[in-house]
Amino acid sequence: MSRTLRSVAAALAFVLASGTAAFAQDPSGKLVIVTSFPKDLTSAFQQAFQKAHPKVTVEILNRNTNAGVKFLQETASNNGTDLFWASAPDAFEVLKGANLLQAYKPKVEGIPEKVGAYPVNDPQGMYAGFAASGYGIMWNTRYMKANNLPAPKEWADLTKAIYYDHVAISAPSRSGTTHLTIETILQGEGWEKGWRTNKELAGNYRTITERSFGVPDGVNSGSFGVGIVIDFFALSSQASGFPVEFTYPTVTTIVPANIGVVKNAPNKLAAETFVDFILSPAGQEVLLQPAIRRLPVNPATYEKAPAGYPNPFKDTSLGAQVNFDVEVSQARYNVVDALFDQLITFQLDDLKAATRAIHQAEAAIAKKPNDKARSLVAEARDLVAAMPVTAEQAADPQLAGAFTVERKSATDAVPERQAQVEQKWAAFAKENYAAARKKAEEALALAR
Amino acid sequence: MNHQFSPTALGADLQSVGVRIDGVNLFYGSNHVLKDVNLDIRPGEFFAFLGPSGCGKTTLLRLIAGFNTAQRGLVRIGDRDISALPPHKRDVGMVFQSYALWPHMTVRRNVAFGLEERRIPRAEVERRVDAALDLVGLKHLADRRPSQLSGGQQQRVALARTVVIEPKVLLLDEPLSNLDAKLRVQMRQELLSLQRKLGLTTIFVTHDQEEANTICDRIAVMDDGRVQQVGSPQELYDHPANLFVAGFLGTANVLDGEVRGDGTGTAFVGKGFTPVPLPRTVEAGSVGKLMFRPQNLTIRQDDGEPRPGCARLTGRITHREFLGASIRYAVDIGGQQVQVDAPHQAGDPLLAPDSPITLDLAADKARFLRR
Amino acid sequence: MTSLALSRESIARVRPGPAAVAALIALFLLLFLVVPVVQVIFVAFQDKTTGAFTLVNFADFFRNDLFMRSFWNSFYVSAMSVVVASALALPLAYLTTRFEFRGAVLIQSLGVIPLIMPPFIGAVAMQLLFGRNGTVNLLLRDHFGFSIPFMEGLNGVIFVQSIHYFPFILINLSASLKNIDRAMEESAQNLGCHGFRLFRRIVFPLAMPGYVAGASLVFIKVFDDLGTPLLLNVSDMLAPQAYLRISSIGIADPMGYVISVVLIVCSLLALWVSALAMRGKDYATVQRGGGGLARRRMKPLELVAAYTVVLLILMLVLAPHIGLSLLSFATIWSFSPFPDAFTMKHYHTVFVESGQYITNTLLYASLAAALDVVIGTAIAYLVLRTKLPGRQWLDYAAMAALAVPGVVLGIGYLRSFYGIPMPFSGQPLSSFWLILVFALAIRRLPYALRACTAALQQVSSSLEEAAENLAATKLRTLGRIVVPLMSGGILAGFVTSFATAAVELSATIMLVQSQSDAPLAYGLYVYMQSAAGRGPGAALGVFAVVIVGLGTYLSHVIIERGRRERGQER
DSSP states (O other), X not given: OOHHHHHHHHHHHHHHHHHHHHHSOOOOEEEEEEEOSOHHHHHHHHHHHHHHOTTEEEEEEEOOHXXXXXXXXXXXXXXXXXXXXXXXXXXXXXXXXXXXXXXXOOOOOOOOSEETTEESSOTTSSOEEEEEEEEEEEEEHHHHHHHTOOOOOSGGGGGSGGGTTOEEEEOTTTOHHHHHHHHHHHHHHOHHHHHHXXXXXXXXXXXXXXXXXXXXXXXXHTSSSEEEEEHHHHHHHHHHTOSEEEEOOSSOOEEEEEEEEETTOTTHHHHHHHHHHHHSHHXXXXXXXXXXXXXXXXXXXXXXXXXXXXXXXXOTHHHHSSOOOHHHHHHTHHHHHHHHHHHTGGGHHHHHHHHHHHHHHHHHXXXXXXXXXXXXXXXXXXXXXXXXXXXXXHHOHHHHHTTSOOOSSTTSOOOOOHHHHHHHHHHHHHHHHHHHHHHHHHHHHHHO | OOOOOOGGGGOSOOOOOOEEEEEEEEEETTEEEEEEEEEEXXXXXXXXXXXXXXXXXXXHHHHHHTSSOOSEEEEEETTEEOTTSOGGGSOEEEEOTTOOOOTTSOHHHHHHHHHHHTTOOHHHHHHHHHHHHHHXXXXXXXXXXXXXXXXXXXXXXXXXXXXXXXXXXXXXXXXXXXXXXXXXXXXXXXXXXXXXXXXXXXXXXXXXXXXXXXXXXXXXXXXTTEEEEEEOHHHHHHSOSSHHHHHHSSOOEEEEOEEEEOSSSEEEEETTEEEEEEOTTSOTTOOOEEXXXXXXXXXXXXXXXXXXXXEEEEEEEEEEEEOSSEEEEEEEETTEEEEEEEEOOTTOOOOOTTSEEXXXXXXXXXXXXXX | XXXXXXXXXXXXXXOHHHHHHHHHXXXXXXXXXXXXXXXXXXXXXXXXXXXXBOSHHHHHHHHOHHHHHHXXXXXXXXXXXXXXXXXHHHHHHHHHHHXXXXXXXXXXXXXXXXXXXXXXXXXXXXXXXXXXXXXXXXHHHHHHSOOOOTTSHHHHHHHHHHHHHHHHHHHHHHHHHHTXXXXXXXXXXXXXXXXXXXXXXXXXXXXXXXXXXXXXXXXXXXHHOOHHHHHXXXXXXXXXXXXXXXXXXXXXXXXXXXXXXXXXXXXXXXXXHHHHHHTTOOOOBOXXXXXXXXXXXXXXXXXXXXXXXXXXXXXXXXXXXXXHHHHHHBSOOOSSSSOSOBOXXXXXXXXXXXXXXXXXXXXXXXXXXXXXXXXXXXXXXXXXXOOOTTXXXXXXXXXXXXXXXXXXXXXXHHHHHTTSBOTTTOXXXXXXXXXXXXXXXXXXXXXXXXXXXXXXXXXXXXXXXXXXXXXXXXXXHIIIIIHHHTHHHHHHHHHHHHHHHHTOOTTHHHHOOOGGXXXXXXXXXXXXXXXXXXXXXXXXXXXXXXXXXXXXXXHHHHHXXXXXXXXXXX
């Protein structure tokens, strides 16, 4: 190249470089975040971020996940929110589907593709995972002692008669992370067997809460003894001094908690900087604080973690047992929620009555073996476990369509209405549980 | 609408008892509301507590009913000391000034109330209620609500309600003050007639001396918590014990002056009038006033001497009132005001204001009152 | 000529003053109640796929077992709550208004405090005290071997709700009792009636307007309340079902809106029934300055019994607050009758972090309550004293606010006002904190309206006519005669509006857009989402209760003093 050209090129390159450097400005102004995370977590990040970027004021708007999504939907026309920050991936899917997020690829290096068996980021880049959590079992040591209950290890343990009326869970329709746990059981054991397990567990539930924090709250105060909870609830409760213990069963999902930039964010620069911050090593370390206790997605951070801190990247048992298929989960998402609610949540009393009768019958048979009784009990169990729809039906877009609004084209058949479907399932469950109970009581009478 | 009270409809024999109030003193906080009240009300008497607002007459009535407690003193009904009894055990019937008919009950149920409280069997209750309503002439309104009745009708219901339980004593708290003038006159006659026929001891509180005069046997005049005087209307009018009673019952002329001895006895002397002889009981130098009624004065159109036993008053007419049956002249006597009534016939000339006038006062009708 | 005269006559019937006021109120209700709600509810009448008008969703509702079960549960719980709340309120109201009772004003103020129970935390505290493994049952089980299912299922909801809402009956009944002419009671005593019979036959029937006003409020409020059942994990009741369905994401379920419509209709029905029951019972008394129920003295034995009853009731209704206080000082309270240890740490945390919440709350709640009593008095006056055509609809519209779930109102506001930018700042209208005040005011207007109506019903119109006869204008009559005589009821309305607005959450949480504008309930909600936040949350709750309680007590004292000066107290 001629000398002049070379110097021009160099000058151009210099200008461009300094120009780009000039473009990589410091963020400033207000940063509005709608989040469902508790204060412990948000304050920690808020303080750390504001220290690193003093010109930014972080404004945290605390809503539960559902309310947060609704809020974004309602305010879309004049959006004032920069970031949506929550645990449940399903909320982000909804926002993504409604075109309320914008893509951003974080600039931070070193974040792996998957944590456990679950992808960290959205494939389209609409939201990014920043921390992982796994579902497990939490219990109150004082309660267990007072009621002579052994510490549980696996999901199957919780189906035993001894835990009757001592366990709690939140409804999957209200808690995206619980939903994923239910879905994990379904994918891990198969549709039929998975539902059987879910119902056997449910037969032991004292209550099904509407918000996910209701479960650890109840275990903390000793209202019930065992809770199916997400790990950081249990770990932060321990850090607060409550007499509780926690374990991961072998079959569990590790799920990332996410953050996404809202479409038409007023302060896009600050939003993106924040995302990068929480993924940076400094940000990831915040997760290790005792009041927060979540699993970083950056494997390097674990070196700074205290001994015994769960590490999904090293400990292959954590969440890798099940090959989680996100597509399958998405396709039947609403159906699974509705099935759980109609068959379990709103029929809990009947289900528990049937389960109790079965437990009593089995206890009697253990003392006085009786073949007829045993087969009756098996029939009863089958009745409880019966499902009104198969896996294929559950994945059928027709059925899914009952729960959503869009009809893709005028030639699509109009699906049944949601209320009709629910009524069918509810009636199904009611009938079966009543029949199961009868059979179990018969069996009990025989075994006495 | 006139009607007759028919006590036979009540079908019962009402016993009358007397009421005695002994040495009652009542305080509200530091307020001495009733001061040393002593009264003896005879059985079957129609007795009035008369006085201005705030004199304590209602307080005294409520004491008998049991809604007040006296710090000192007793209340006896018949021979029974009821001072400590709560109101619902006293068996005295009270008609309240506002009638206090319960708006959520019909007339019939209002009247039946007291009987139901006494656990009287239903059939008997209905019979007596009918009799009481008959007595006051309101049987045809038995199923109405109080809000649908006129004032006079409400009062009758209140009466029926009280009378039906056959109380020993009937207490009436200004029962006529809420009625219009004509009705008032009519009702007081009916009250009197009812009382006579039932023979109930009745105590009647009022501030209207005409009411008290026309129907009561005896009156206790009260002022400032004290009983000023007890007596029949005539006694109180003719022989008032003090200036207050004199002024409260009827019009009183009051003259200032001095009591001087004049050799044979004492006389009341002052400006504008000749000395008025006083009874021996009044000593020279006593402090008091002279009281006489307008009708004790005669207008002298001539210049003659005062009539025997009369003192002479000279003065000037300040104004006059035409009362129909009489003319009332206000006269200035030596700087004091005096009223004289002159009977009026059609065609009689009226004396003009500002003209001089001469009056004769019958000395034996004048009273010397110390306070 | 004649036509002119005729039209002048018909114009005269619609007087300009009241008509203007009515129009203003109608506009307010339209803008801030009707429009937002309709926006949300019309979904219930839409076919989900075609968008056409349909009633099929309602058919689905009645065919659905879960919904019908929820319906009957809601009904049962509401009715039982009225019963229990009455049992709690009657003795307190009767004893404090009827007898010489030292501390009557204090007790009346304490009696309001159950209303000031921030959401979430009330049920948490009750669980801690009365739950299956709460204080009472742990002690019972340890010492006596049995436990009482206070908080199981529907019982728990009834228990918490009746304690929470019994002040409605207490306040309204007390105001009513105080206004009964003394002679009514004395004439009954004179005829031999006393004690409980006297109360049952005379006093209570005459106090009915107040009782019915309070009882119908309790019924409706319990029927529509979602916070308590949800927190106690009772989801098969109507209001929780509506909430769960409206607030679930990713699906468009019209049933939530259908249930909202059912809630509104049922509440309106309940009001209509109570209005029917009160028809024709005109209990206006002419106050002659000395009216009001006589206060009797009790004998020493009676006093002891009375104080015991009052103390027991107060302890029960203040149990949530006792639990709350314990929690605010507790380090760890888990499966034991009492906390492990006590600390001041939580108060320190709250003090440092939450001052803004408290000032915001005081401002919002006072404004909302003031707005409520002004509008409530105006509507009461228009309905009871004028002949304006269509005035009854103002009453119905205002009362309908009771039946609207907070979440529906919140969403409706967002939909209606978000698109409108405010002048000067360009911020959306719904983020202006005054909108939050309006939301609070609208949701509380029914309480104030009922209280003002009951108060006005007990003021005879002859009292106003006397003033007008003396050449006072309508306005001056209102200000100098009517309003002072209504002051008891107005105070009751203000107090309930203020107290409940101070701790409202369901509409608030949808509308709050910045922390600096957020009220106390929001701060509390944020605390209660984490294990470490229970203590500070409870401390903040205690703050709320103390502040509102003090405010209530002070306003009580001031108005009582005013009444005494006017000779309405003895």
